[in-house]
Amino acid sequence: MAGTAPGAITVALVDDYDVVVVGVATMLEPYRDRVVVAELDTNEPVKDVVDIALYDSFAQPESDHHEVKTLIDNPHARRVVMYTANFHPDLVAMAQDLGVDGYLSKALNARELVEALExxxxxxxxxxxxxxxxxxxxxxxxxxxxxxxxxxxxxxxxITQGKSNAEVVALTYLKPNTVKSYIRGLYRKIDVESRTQAVLWGVRHGFLPDHRRIDHWRGGP
Known part of the structure; x- marks a missing residue:
């Protein structure tokens, strides 16, 4: 990680969607003297040790925590932090039981996020x-x-990944009727009338994962 500012915290961003990773990196960019995003080569296993692995929960299997445990067990991450909008008490408790070092809200602005990481x-x-x-x-x-x-x-x-409503409920800890309400709302916004149309729209608009970044932390390609 050549060029890292002296004393800056190195942070690896873990999420399967490039737009999500780039969005977080863009938030942190003005604070580059304090926090530097460690770029991970998508064709190589993780080799550098980073100060913090920041697990962004967007469309990730947060509720079973297997991926979070993978990060915690990997010596290349000194500390592991969840970055999420979901504060269901069971999720927070499970993350703490696993031993995460932070459970940070996506409602934090960039300055607050940097301060929390520090x-x-x-x-x-x-x-x-x-x-x-x-x-x-x-x-x-x-x-x-x-x-x-x-x-x-x-x-x-x-949904674009093929999850059923029941699986979405299990992954998000939302109530079934709440999930249905969100689905109706997003159908209106993208102007579709069926699940099949929604999936096709999602495939065309970047809703399939770009990478399996967690595989790097398991030592795979």
């Missing part, structure tokens, strides 16, 4: 207050330019 790096366990506001200016996600909210986009991404 606190984690200093040895604190940081758990954000459950968000009471939206985070329209935080990061990026597929479908944002088409007017989809973060949650609508996440559900569409899961």
């Amino acid at each position: 606190s984690v790096h200093a040895g604190e366990r940081v758990i954000s207050t459950p968000p009471s506001k939206t985070f329209a200016n935080s990061g990026d996600w597929p479908g944002r330019s088409e007017g989809l909210t973060h949650r609508e986009s996440e559900i569409l991404a899961l």
Whole structure:
């Protein structure tokens, strides 16, 4: 990681969607003297040790935590932080039981995120207050330019991956009727009338994962 500012925290961003990773990296860019994103070669296993692996929960299997455990067990990540909009008490408790060093809200602005990462790096366990506001200016996600909210986009991404409503409920910890309501809303926004049409729209608009970044942390290609 040549060119890293002296004393800057190195952070690896873990999410399967390039637009999400780039969005977080863009948020952090003005604070490059304090936090530097470690670029991971998508064709090579992780070799450099990073200060923090930041696991972005967008359309990721956050609820089973197998991927988070992979990061925690990998010596190339000194600390592991969840970056999420989902503060269901069971998810927060499971993450803490696994031993994450931080559970940070996507409602944090860039400065607050950097400060939280610095606190984690200093040895604190940081758990954000459950968000009471939206985070329209935080990061990026597929479908944002088409007017989809973060949650609508996440559900569409899961649907595009072939998940059933029941699987979406299990992964997001939302109630079944809430998931159905989000689906109806996103159908209106993308002007489709069926699940098949929604999946086709999702495939055309970047809702399939670009990479399996967690595979690097398992030592694979």
